Every structure is written in structure tokens, then in C-alpha cells.
Amino acid sequence: MTKQAQAATSAAENAQDHVNSNRLQDAIAALAAFGGRDDGGVARETLTAIDLEARRHLITSARALGCEVEIDDCANLFFRRPGTTDLPPVLTGSHADTQPVGGKLDGAYGVLAGLEVIAALNDAGIQTQRAIEVVAWTNEEGSRFGPGAMGSSAFVDPSRLAAYRAVKDGDNITFGAAVDTALQAAADVKHRSLRQPIASCVELHIEQGPVLERANAALGVVTGIQSVRWYRVDCVGMAAHAGTTPMDERADAMKAAVALAQQLYTYAAAEAAHNLRLTLGRWQVGPNSVNTIPGNVEFTIDVRCVDAAVLERFEQFLTQTIAAYQWRGKIGFECFFSRPPTIFPQDMLNLIEKACVRAGTLAKRGEPQHLTSGAFHDAMYLAEYCPTAMIFVPSKGGISHNAAEETAPEDLYLGVQALAYTVVELANQ
Amino acid sequence: MTKQAQAATSAAENAQDHVNSNRLQDAIAALAAFGGRDDGGVARETLTAIDLEARRHLITSARALGCEVEIDDCANLFFRRPGTTDLPPVLTGSHADTQPVGGKLDGAYGVLAGLEVIAALNDAGIQTQRAIEVVAWTNEEGSRFGPGAMGSSAFVDPSRLAAYRAVKDGDNITFGAAVDTALQAAADVKHRSLRQPIASCVELHIEQGPVLERANAALGVVTGIQSVRWYRVDCVGMAAHAGTTPMDERADAMKAAVALAQQLYTYAAAEAAHNLRLTLGRWQVGPNSVNTIPGNVEFTIDVRCVDAAVLERFEQFLTQTIAAYQWRGKIGFECFFSRPPTIFPQDMLNLIEKACVRAGTLAKRGEPQHLTSGAFHDAMYLAEYCPTAMIFVPSKGGISHNAAEETAPEDLYLGVQALAYTVVELANQ
Known part of the structure; x- marks a missing residue:
């Protein structure tokens, strides 16, 4: 008792x-x-x-x-x-x-x-x-x-x-x-x-x-x-024929999105001790055809942590990583939902x-x-x-x-x- | 003349x-x-x-x-x-x-x-x-x-x-x-x-x-x-709540797909001298929701080369890379179209x-x-x-x-x- x-x-x-x-x-x-x-x-x-x-x-x-x-x-x-x-x-x-x-x-x-x-x-x-x-x-x-x-x-x-x-x-x-x-x-x-x-x-x-x-x-x-932030990341390249377009002429939006996503997953693994949770849940690919180089890839980021400072650091990393990625296209992102911890x-x-x-x-x-x-x-x-x-x-x-x-x-x-x-x-x- | x-x-x-x-x-x-x-x-x-x-x-x-x-x-x-x-x-x-x-x-x-x-x-x-x-x-x-x-x-x-x-x-x-x-x-x-x-x-x-x-x-x-092969790669994990599921409990199908895709892009870059063309064009993500860990990700691979041996090497790499990836889910792939060079x-x-x-x-x-x-x-x-x-x-x-x-x-x-x-x-x- x-x-x-x-x-x-x-x-x-x-x-x-x-x-x-x-x-x-x-x-x-x-x-x-x-x-x-x-x-x-x-x-x-x-x-x-x-x-x-x-x-x-x-x-x-x-x-x-x-x-x-x-x-x-x-x-x-x-x-x-x-x-x-x-x-x-x-x-x-x-x-x-x-x-x-x-x-x-x-x-x-x-x-x-x-x-x-x-x-x-x-x-x-x-x-x-x-x-x-x-x-x-x-x-x-x-x-x-x-x-x-x-x-x-x-x-x-x-x-x-x-x-x-x-x-x-x-x-x-x-x-x-x-x-x-x-x-x-x-x-x-x-x-x-x-x-x-x-x-x-x-x-x-x-x-x-x-x-x-x-x-x-x-x-x-x-x-x-947990505190949460939702981001929308928009990779804009150029859709083109998968067979006719040489690799060095491409602006492959999926290649850019994958490179960025890989860096985010690696970052999240490094922040595991701080209980950062990262989910890239919703993906829209255009034109989404087997034999067309993706011209547009949009994906969402859901990051959560009880410590809002961890999310603040994540956003800095996201900003820097996007700015550092060199390719023929553009990447934009916006935070469309943010909630402090309760x-x-x-x-x-x-x-x-x-x-x-x-x-x-x-x-x-x-x-x-x-x-x-x-x-x-x-x-x-x-x-x-x-x-x-x-x-x-x-x-x-x-x-x-x-x-x-x-x-x-x-x-x-x-x-x-x-x-x-x-x-x-x-x-x- | x-x-x-x-x-x-x-x-x-x-x-x-x-x-x-x-x-x-x-x-x-x-x-x-x-x-x-x-x-x-x-x-x-x-x-x-x-x-x-x-x-x-x-x-x-x-x-x-x-x-x-x-x-x-x-x-x-x-x-x-x-x-x-x-x-x-x-x-x-x-x-x-x-x-x-x-x-x-x-x-x-x-x-x-x-x-x-x-x-x-x-x-x-x-x-x-x-x-x-x-x-x-x-x-x-x-x-x-x-x-x-x-x-x-x-x-x-x-x-x-x-x-x-x-x-x-x-x-x-x-x-x-x-x-x-x-x-x-x-x-x-x-x-x-x-x-x-x-x-x-x-x-x-x-x-x-x-x-x-x-x-x-x-x-x-x-x-x-060019010779061409089309593959369908199917990553099957477990859909779960993005907020409630700890990172080490996840079977995140998108994380697996991104890791694999990144390795394929890196491989293609190394094969640039042999004019391998790689396109990951069509993606299906389930359930495709901002705050749900992807349980299923299917994507297509379109690889082309005039040299069929280069595609053969690619398929070996794909097979080995999938076999080597350690996670809680499964990855399968199949070739659904193949055409020798003309x-x-x-x-x-x-x-x-x-x-x-x-x-x-x-x-x-x-x-x-x-x-x-x-x-x-x-x-x-x-x-x-x-x-x-x-x-x-x-x-x-x-x-x-x-x-x-x-x-x-x-x-x-x-x-x-x-x-x-x-x-x-x-x-x-």
C-alpha cells in the first residue's frame, strides 16, 4: 500500500x-x-x-x-x-x-x-x-x-x-x-x-x-x-524524357528531393538523443510517370520534440541544407503549421x-x-x-x-x- | 561537294x-x-x-x-x-x-x-x-x-x-x-x-x-x-502515427526508399562514363499523409544504356543493395519491362x-x-x-x-x- x-x-x-x-x-x-x-x-x-x-x-x-x-x-x-x-x-x-x-x-x-x-x-x-x-x-x-x-x-x-x-x-x-x-x-x-x-x-x-x-x-x-512543425518542401526541376535526356543535362526534382531527404534522416539520427521525431509523410510527384524525369516533387516534413529548441535547430539545418544544394532547379520550403510544446x-x-x-x-x-x-x-x-x-x-x-x-x-x-x-x-x- | x-x-x-x-x-x-x-x-x-x-x-x-x-x-x-x-x-x-x-x-x-x-x-x-x-x-x-x-x-x-x-x-x-x-x-x-x-x-x-x-x-x-529495363521497387514497412511512434520503433518505408534511391543515384553518377541513364519516375506512397509514417512506398526505376552489360551490372548492384539494407520492413523488386539494345x-x-x-x-x-x-x-x-x-x-x-x-x-x-x-x-x- x-x-x-x-x-x-x-x-x-x-x-x-x-x-x-x-x-x-x-x-x-x-x-x-x-x-x-x-x-x-x-x-x-x-x-x-x-x-x-x-x-x-x-x-x-x-x-x-x-x-x-x-x-x-x-x-x-x-x-x-x-x-x-x-x-x-x-x-x-x-x-x-x-x-x-x-x-x-x-x-x-x-x-x-x-x-x-x-x-x-x-x-x-x-x-x-x-x-x-x-x-x-x-x-x-x-x-x-x-x-x-x-x-x-x-x-x-x-x-x-x-x-x-x-x-x-x-x-x-x-x-x-x-x-x-x-x-x-x-x-x-x-x-x-x-x-x-x-x-x-x-x-x-x-x-x-x-x-x-x-x-x-x-x-x-x-x-x-510535443512541439510540432510541419513544412512543405517544393523541388522544381524540369520534366523530360527518361531515355533521351543525358544525366548531365537533367534538372531531376526527385534526385534533389532524395538527396535532401537523406540528409534530413541522417540529421534526425544524430538528434536521436534529443528525441527528435522526423516523418516525411506526404509526397506529390509530377508528372509521376515511369519514363519521365520528375519535374516537380513536393514532400512534407513533420518534426516533433518536447524541446522546442531542438526544432529550432532542425529548421536552421533545413534552411542551410537547402541553400547548399547545387543543381539546375530550385527548392523552396515553408512552415505551414507550428505548435509550441504543452x-x-x-x-x-x-x-x-x-x-x-x-x-x-x-x-x-x-x-x-x-x-x-x-x-x-x-x-x-x-x-x-x-x-x-x-x-x-x-x-x-x-x-x-x-x-x-x-x-x-x-x-x-x-x-x-x-x-x-x-x-x-x-x-x- | x-x-x-x-x-x-x-x-x-x-x-x-x-x-x-x-x-x-x-x-x-x-x-x-x-x-x-x-x-x-x-x-x-x-x-x-x-x-x-x-x-x-x-x-x-x-x-x-x-x-x-x-x-x-x-x-x-x-x-x-x-x-x-x-x-x-x-x-x-x-x-x-x-x-x-x-x-x-x-x-x-x-x-x-x-x-x-x-x-x-x-x-x-x-x-x-x-x-x-x-x-x-x-x-x-x-x-x-x-x-x-x-x-x-x-x-x-x-x-x-x-x-x-x-x-x-x-x-x-x-x-x-x-x-x-x-x-x-x-x-x-x-x-x-x-x-x-x-x-x-x-x-x-x-x-x-x-x-x-x-x-x-x-x-x-x-x-x-538504347537498351532499357524497368523495375518496380516495393518497400513495405508499417504505417504509424508520426507523433507517437519513437524513431527506433519505426518501420518507415520512405526512409528505406530514400536510402535505396540515394545509393542508386550515387551508383549512376559513378557509371556516368558508360552513359547509364537512371530515372526514378513514378512514386506511390501510402497512406501519404503529413502525420503518418509511410507504410508503403513503391517507386519505379528506368535504366537505359546502349551497352546491355552496364544494365546487367546495375541489376546486380540493385539486388545487392536491397539485400544489404537492414530495417524492420521488407523490400522487394521486379523487372517488369526489359528491352535489349537495337x-x-x-x-x-x-x-x-x-x-x-x-x-x-x-x-x-x-x-x-x-x-x-x-x-x-x-x-x-x-x-x-x-x-x-x-x-x-x-x-x-x-x-x-x-x-x-x-x-x-x-x-x-x-x-x-x-x-x-x-x-x-x-x-x-
Whole structure:
């Protein structure tokens, strides 16, 4: 037993002990049916007809738990369990939308975990000083309407909403029209404005990477979210016939792109000690024909690190390497997305550590692992607004955004236990 | 004057002297109107409606010159100027189809040059012993139906036609159906079978490369066509989240592809003295997303050289390099096209050299340049069947398969002069 375990069981411990793994699994299966695929995946992009059905299912489920339901201007859904005071609530939850083909856990787990915490509180007969709100943020994935995390980012800065509303999907439907349809479908739900007061926020999520599994840890204390920069590199040479053009007459855009890419990979290997992550993910080659020298190659760079200074050094290297490359064509680049690191507050991490240790001890599993998130989450935006932190559970094989996404039921259970403890502690502060 | 110039003007010289540059330019402009674009390019893919109109224009033009017109099972068109004997004819010509966006000269020039030779013979009142046939081969380009050079390859080996007829275009139309439509549209044209006897064949074409322009030569004696091999390289790793996957856990298919490509470019540079040409032209990246580690990268290799042994060495290097690359994924490769070099017969080259020198002398331009063709041509297949050779004229900037394709009118004129001399000499052998 740790020093947190006291003679008398605390409200947080009591809530933790009332989390029900079977009920959680049933809830996951029930939500996964909305957009569920034969391969076990879920296709439920934001604000589609099937997502609206899933939202109605969540509203009904939350009301059955006694929650008040509210919806805001970005169609974010809030399920509120009142507290004994009017102090700002503690927020938990995540998102219920998926990638075009995603798994049943990414996002959905965090929302259902929040509802399971409320069910556990109900079972235990626990009252908290602050209200507890479970949120289902709109459009975290960003696959139908870009960028992602529109709901949480508009929540903390409502001025963003106007631009988001103008974004169109592949069928030329605007995000604004899709939100309005969702609001009409929730006409029985009380409306509220964005940027409501929040005391603190905890998001529980699958890791979507292999770190916890590799460490054989059931729970992760997320210390922050990596800084990221996205670049577009554009190599412009001259398309020409592969057979007729002598090598010394060529302006081969692919040869230039490969030379640059090789230097970037070598640089990243040298920065491995600083945990630089480099991905050259999207490539467009023109004219992309077997027997034509590529005239245009555009590729993207995704670099991430918890240390923004490492990314700053990377950008200097990129600039110098491009300037130094001698050929008959041109290379340009631009940074089209940049996000500084998110550092979660130490007192939030301490609390989550306690919550994880107690859950982990009960399950006879090892210490929680401290790690940073390489992926973005809604918590990234909430961290701009109120004390925020995250809890991770392992992803089998590190696989996510994939029908094969999976986490052991015991780990999912431990995650909700850690969440219940944390939320109740925060709700009584 | 060369030793070929005799006191009495020969029939070949007489024909050469009757080539008319203005008439040639008018013919080029008239054919370019079929599929002509505002940017000067031509969009006339094989056996499309506009190509059938262009074929009708050629039939009408040839009949106006007194030619007999025939069409074969692959819709190749033959415009025949009879000789004084029944000996097998001399063949010239090229193709009238274009890339989706091509220029007005690639292929078309060779067909119209043949008709200009016939017009010059008519003007000069010259009879030849052998008939002269001008051919317009079907589907040289291979852009609508692959592979290219279907017409000429089926001519020399009719057993190929059945497989060609089953090939479908992007609209699911078979080559066979397109050929049948062309045959119906030419119902007034006499039908003949493939693989007719041919004494010899000369194809006049634009270079589609920069060699002649760089040498300031108006004419090129083509000594052969490069050997070529096409490979498909398939790198299979594991797609994963760019943010959440540590570098040492990755099976990054693009990192593997870039490392391999860099080694191939370095190898090609070391083989520059042997004129190895290397193009990595077509790339398919999956899932091709900014923030996803590429799980699959497939790219093509086009290698060419007149020396087949150089390509053999390249394949050994490719095999060894792939085998030596250590990572978590797999790399496979296959050769999906291979063509040995074509070497044109020396006596044909000697004759073309004479023809070019006289044309060049008349125009006060330099010696003809000997060069190999890096591109495929119908002559590659004819060379399997009868003595064959090619004449090149320069391409401005080496540009081809492009609306900007251009050759100076004087060079086009000199090319037809060289062709007229060559064809008449061959037709009197």
C-alpha cells in the first residue's frame, strides 16, 4: 500500500473502487455499433448522420445516469453531474468522432470513461463539491473538416469559430452547416455559450504509440504534448524524357528531393538523443510517370520534440541544407503549421501519479510511466485555459487510426480507475 | 561537294532538291489542327474521335497525291506510291497519335515527311523501282492503351494483337473495340493483313533530347536504340502515427526508399562514363499523409544504356543493395519491362550519312551527328523484321511530350531532304 492509502477510504478511493469494468466494456461496444465495421473498426467521421446517431445515444445514456445535457455553439456536448456548490466544474471527456476508418477507442474511450466515473459516483452515493462535466468535443480528428480539435479550440477561443464554420468537406458541405444540423438534431438539449468557466480538466486517452506497452506499464502520466512543425518542401526541376535526356543535362526534382531527404534522416539520427521525431509523410510527384524525369516533387516534413529548441535547430539545418544544394532547379520550403510544446502543471501530474499508483497497485501492475504525447489532443487547447493533464493507457502494438486499434480490458479499467480518483480529488478542491 | 555528288544529278538528289519547305510547314499546321490547343500543343490520343478525323485527313491528303491507301488489322494506315516493279516496298513514316498533351511534331513529322517525299517525287517526275509506302502506325504513344508501339509490334508479330485487343483505356474501352471503330470509319480503304513484305524501313523523327542542339547539328544519324529495363521497387514497412511512434520503433518505408534511391543515384553518377541513364519516375506512397509514417512506398526505376552489360551490372548492384539494407520492413523488386539494345545496320547508316551530308552541305550546316536514341520508336520493332534505321532532327531545349516541343523549320526541311535521298536510293536497290 502507498502512503496515499489511508485508514478511512477517501471519496476518491471510493469512486475508484466503484468503477465497473463490465459496464465500461458494454458501453464501448454499444458506442462502437454506430459506424461499426466488420473488421472491428469504426467509421464515424464528425457530424455525419451516424455521428449524430451516436451523439443521441450518448445523450440518452447520460440522462439515464441523471446528467444534465448541454450543447454549445460548436456542437460540443456536455454531460453534467451537479456538485454541492456553484464552483466551476471539473471537466473530463474526449471526442466521439473517428478517422474515416478508426478504432473503437480513440476518443470514444475518454468520453465513456467519464460517464463510467459518473456511474461509479452514483453507485457509491458520492457527492462532490464541484460539478463534474463529461464532454464530447466536436471534430477532434480533422479528417472531414480540417484542422482537427475544432471543438476544444473554439471552446477556449470562440473567435476561431467563424473561420471554422466556412471550412468545407469533400462534398462541399461547410462545417457551419454540419454544426447547425447537429444543433437542430439536439433541439431538446439546453444551449450554452462557448468558453464556460472550468476549474480543471483531465483527459483519458489511449496512447496511440508503443511506449507503455514496451515498458509493460498499464498507465501513463502524460507530462506534456510535443512541439510540432510541419513544412512543405517544393523541388522544381524540369520534366523530360527518361531515355533521351543525358544525366548531365537533367534538372531531376526527385534526385534533389532524395538527396535532401537523406540528409534530413541522417540529421534526425544524430538528434536521436534529443528525441527528435522526423516523418516525411506526404509526397506529390509530377508528372509521376515511369519514363519521365520528375519535374516537380513536393514532400512534407513533420518534426516533433518536447524541446522546442531542438526544432529550432532542425529548421536552421533545413534552411542551410537547402541553400547548399547545387543543381539546375530550385527548392523552396515553408512552415505551414507550428505548435509550441504543452507542459502540464506539476500539481496535476502529482495527483494523477497518486491516482495511477493506487489503481496500479490494486491490479498488481508496475509503476505508471511518465511520457509525453506525440499526438495532439483536445487537452492541448484546454491547457491554454485551465489546469489540464492527461492519462494514457497502452495501445497494443502502438497501433491507432486503424481498425486493429486495441487495448486490454484490464488496462481500460485501470485507466478509468485512475480518472475517477483524479476527477473526484479535483472536484473536492 | 562529297564524293556522292555526281556530274549528272541522281534520282535521290533530284528528289532531295524537290522537297518543299513551305508545303511541309503547311502540312504540319493542317494536321496539328486536329486536337490543336491554344498553347500550341496537340491532344490527339490514339483512336479517339479526333484521331479518326486526323486519319481521314491523312487518307484524303495521300489520295490527292495519287497514293493507294490500305489499312491492316491493327488499323495501321499505309499510303503507297507504286514502283515500276513488284519488289517489296521501302517503308517510311511514323505515328500520328500524341500523348494526352503532346507537340505537333512527335510522330506527325515522320508521317508528313513521308508524304512530302511523295509530293517531291511527283513534282520531279521520278519513278522508283520499288513502291514507297508511308505508314501511320497505330498507338505508338501508349498513353491511352499500354504498352506503346502496338501497331508496329503487331505488324512484325501478329500474334501480339490478341493480347493488345483486350487492353482497356481509362473509360473501359478495349483497344480491340477502338481498332474496330477505326476500321469501320475507314470502310472505303482497302484492307490488308499484318506482316507484309518490306524491303527496308527509315523513320524520321525529332530527337526529343538535347544532343543535336548542343552539337549545333541539323541532322542526326541514329546508330541504335538504347537498351532499357524497368523495375518496380516495393518497400513495405508499417504505417504509424508520426507523433507517437519513437524513431527506433519505426518501420518507415520512405526512409528505406530514400536510402535505396540515394545509393542508386550515387551508383549512376559513378557509371556516368558508360552513359547509364537512371530515372526514378513514378512514386506511390501510402497512406501519404503529413502525420503518418509511410507504410508503403513503391517507386519505379528506368535504366537505359546502349551497352546491355552496364544494365546487367546495375541489376546486380540493385539486388545487392536491397539485400544489404537492414530495417524492420521488407523490400522487394521486379523487372517488369526489359528491352535489349537495337543496333541499326551499318550499310543503312552509311546511306543516311551520305543523305544527311548532302542536305547539310546544301544548307551550309555542320556534319551530321551520330547518336543513339534514348526513346523507343516504331523503328525498334521494324528492326527485328527488315533493314531499318532512323534520322533525327533537333528538338529545341530537348523538350518533347510537351506543348512547347519545337524544331526550326529549316531543320525540319533538312530532315525531309535527308529522308527523300535515303528512300529513293533504297527504292532503286
